[in-house]
Amino acid sequence: MIQHLNSKSNQYALTFMFMKKKFFITTPIYYVNAKPHIGHAYTTIAADVLARFHKSQSEDVFFLTGTDEHGLNIQKKAEDAKKDPQIFADEISEEFKNYWEKLNIKYDNFIRTTDEKHKAAVQKALQTLFDKGAIYKGEYEGYxxxxxxxxxNEKDLVDGRCPDHDIVVEKVKEECYLLKMSGDVQKRLIEKIESDEFKIAPVKYKKEILSFLEGQELRDVSISRKNVSWGITLPFDKEHTTYVWADAFLNYLTGLGWEGNAEKLPPQWPADVHLIGKDILRVHATIWPIMLMHLDIPLPKLLFAHGHIRSGGRKMSKTLGNAISIDEMLEKFGIDGTRYLLMSAGTFGEDVDMTMERMVEKYNADLANGLGNLLSRVLKMSEKLAVLPELDIEKKLVNTGNHLYKKDENFNEWVVDLKFDMGLRYLWDNFVRKSNLYIEEKKPWELAKVNQPEFEKVMRRLLEDILFVAYCLKPIMPDTSKKIKEAFEMKKTDGLFPRVK
Ligand SMILES: [Zn+2]
Structure with missing residues (x-):
C-alpha cells in the first residue's frame, strides 16, 4: 500500500488534487456618485457568469467587486445633498450591494475604498513608490x-467641454505628486502588451493602446490633489490626498486582503481577468500597470473591455428618455430573464443596442415560447412514460465518450472566451428551437398511443436535450437551471417565464 502511494503517478495525482487552478476575476469598483444603472449590472452579471462557470470547473475562484468612494466628485455631491461624505458613500454603496443581491450576484468580496485596511495598504504602497523615486513632487497644469x-488632453476637449460628460472642464494648476510614466517603464509596458503577457482584449483595444503608447512619450500623471479633503492622505505629505484613481486601482489587491507590502502578495494575484467598460480602458492600460511595474508586482493576465449599452442608436440617458433601469427589467423579466437578455444582447466587447420593445419580443420568443414552452410540453408528455430515463446529466457529462460531453465543450469554449451571446445562441439554435421542432415532427403524444418503444426513444432525446440546456445555463441563469432539474425530479413545475407585454 505504501509502495503504491509512493509511485510517481500517484504523487502527481495528489499534487493535482490539492492544487486547484485559481481564477481571480474583478469588476471595476463603481463610483458612488450615482445609483447603479444597467451598465453596472451588465459588467457585474458578466463577471458573475464567469465566476460561476469557473467554479463549476472546480477552479479556486475569487470574484471581487465593490465601490470607489473618494474624490472631489463625491465630496461635492455629498455637500449638495448636505450629507457627510462617508454617510453619502455608505448609502450608495449599500444600494450596489442590494442590487447585486437582487440580480443573484455571488461575489467573494465587496471592497470599499473607505475601508480602514484599504486606506492603510494604499498609504504603504505609495510610501514604497515614493521611496523608490517613482513618485516625486512637482506641479501639474491641465484641464x-x-x-x-x-x-x-486639450485636443480631446469639445468646445472646452469633456467629450464624455459635456461639462466645462476646469483649468487647474497646482502643486502635486507625480508618477513617472515614461522612459524604461513605458518601453517595458509596450513589450508586455505586445507579447500578451499583459493581454488587452478585444484585439482592437490592444491595437489602440499600443498605438497610443508608441505614438508619444507618456506624460507623468498626478497621483495627488492638494485641495481635496475627501481622500487618503499621502503618508509623506499630509497636505495632499491621493488622487482617486491611484487609490481605486489598488482595490484589486487590497480586495484580496493585501496589506501594501509588494513582497507579500496574496496567492490569488495576478488577476486572471479585469473586466471593465471601454470608457476606463486607457487608465487601466497605462497608469495601473505602470504603478504595478514600479512596485515590481506582476501584471494582471487579461484586461477585457466591453462596449456600452445604447438604446435606439443613442447613448442611454434620462434626458433622452431612453434609459432602461435595472428595476424595470427585473419587474418585467425577473432575475434570470434580465440576466439572459443582458448576456444575449450582442457581442460582449462591442457596443450593444437595447430597447424595451425588442427585449419584450426576445423574451417572449426565446424564454416564454422557447424554453418555457418546451419545458411544459416535455413535462406533460413525460407523464405518459412508465419510467423516467436516467436523468443525472452531470454524471453523464463526466463520462468521456458520451455524446453530451462534446456538446458541453462547444458551449464552454464560448463562455471561456466571453462570447456569452454565442454560447446562448448555440444552445437555443441546437437544442431549444430544435427540440420544439422535433416535437412537431414526431408528435410524441400520438406515438404514445401506437408505438411505445419509439415514444420512449423520442422522449429520451428530448429529456436529454432539455436537461443538457439546464446544465449549461447554470452560470447564466442559475435559478432556471435548478427549476428545470427539479421539475423532472419532482414531476411538477410552476411554469417558467410567463409571457410579458
Ligand atoms: Zn468627463
Whole structure:
C-alpha cells in the first residue's frame, strides 16, 4: 500500500488534487456618485457568469467587486445633498450591494475604498513608490473634468467641454505628486502588451493602446490633489490626498486582503481577468500597470473591455428618455430573464443596442415560447412514460465518450472566451428551437398511443436535450437551471417565464 502511494503517478495525482487552478476575476469598483444603472449590472452579471462557470470547473475562484468612494466628485455631491461624505458613500454603496443581491450576484468580496485596511495598504504602497523615486513632487497644469476625475488632453476637449460628460472642464494648476510614466517603464509596458503577457482584449483595444503608447512619450500623471479633503492622505505629505484613481486601482489587491507590502502578495494575484467598460480602458492600460511595474508586482493576465449599452442608436440617458433601469427589467423579466437578455444582447466587447420593445419580443420568443414552452410540453408528455430515463446529466457529462460531453465543450469554449451571446445562441439554435421542432415532427403524444418503444426513444432525446440546456445555463441563469432539474425530479413545475407585454 505504501509502495503504491509512493509511485510517481500517484504523487502527481495528489499534487493535482490539492492544487486547484485559481481564477481571480474583478469588476471595476463603481463610483458612488450615482445609483447603479444597467451598465453596472451588465459588467457585474458578466463577471458573475464567469465566476460561476469557473467554479463549476472546480477552479479556486475569487470574484471581487465593490465601490470607489473618494474624490472631489463625491465630496461635492455629498455637500449638495448636505450629507457627510462617508454617510453619502455608505448609502450608495449599500444600494450596489442590494442590487447585486437582487440580480443573484455571488461575489467573494465587496471592497470599499473607505475601508480602514484599504486606506492603510494604499498609504504603504505609495510610501514604497515614493521611496523608490517613482513618485516625486512637482506641479501639474491641465484641464480637469470633475465627473471623470481625470485631467483631459486639450485636443480631446469639445468646445472646452469633456467629450464624455459635456461639462466645462476646469483649468487647474497646482502643486502635486507625480508618477513617472515614461522612459524604461513605458518601453517595458509596450513589450508586455505586445507579447500578451499583459493581454488587452478585444484585439482592437490592444491595437489602440499600443498605438497610443508608441505614438508619444507618456506624460507623468498626478497621483495627488492638494485641495481635496475627501481622500487618503499621502503618508509623506499630509497636505495632499491621493488622487482617486491611484487609490481605486489598488482595490484589486487590497480586495484580496493585501496589506501594501509588494513582497507579500496574496496567492490569488495576478488577476486572471479585469473586466471593465471601454470608457476606463486607457487608465487601466497605462497608469495601473505602470504603478504595478514600479512596485515590481506582476501584471494582471487579461484586461477585457466591453462596449456600452445604447438604446435606439443613442447613448442611454434620462434626458433622452431612453434609459432602461435595472428595476424595470427585473419587474418585467425577473432575475434570470434580465440576466439572459443582458448576456444575449450582442457581442460582449462591442457596443450593444437595447430597447424595451425588442427585449419584450426576445423574451417572449426565446424564454416564454422557447424554453418555457418546451419545458411544459416535455413535462406533460413525460407523464405518459412508465419510467423516467436516467436523468443525472452531470454524471453523464463526466463520462468521456458520451455524446453530451462534446456538446458541453462547444458551449464552454464560448463562455471561456466571453462570447456569452454565442454560447446562448448555440444552445437555443441546437437544442431549444430544435427540440420544439422535433416535437412537431414526431408528435410524441400520438406515438404514445401506437408505438411505445419509439415514444420512449423520442422522449429520451428530448429529456436529454432539455436537461443538457439546464446544465449549461447554470452560470447564466442559475435559478432556471435548478427549476428545470427539479421539475423532472419532482414531476411538477410552476411554469417558467410567463409571457410579458
Ligand atoms: Zn468627463
Amino acid at each position: 480637469y473634468c470633475v465627473a471623470c476625475e481625470q485631467f483631459k
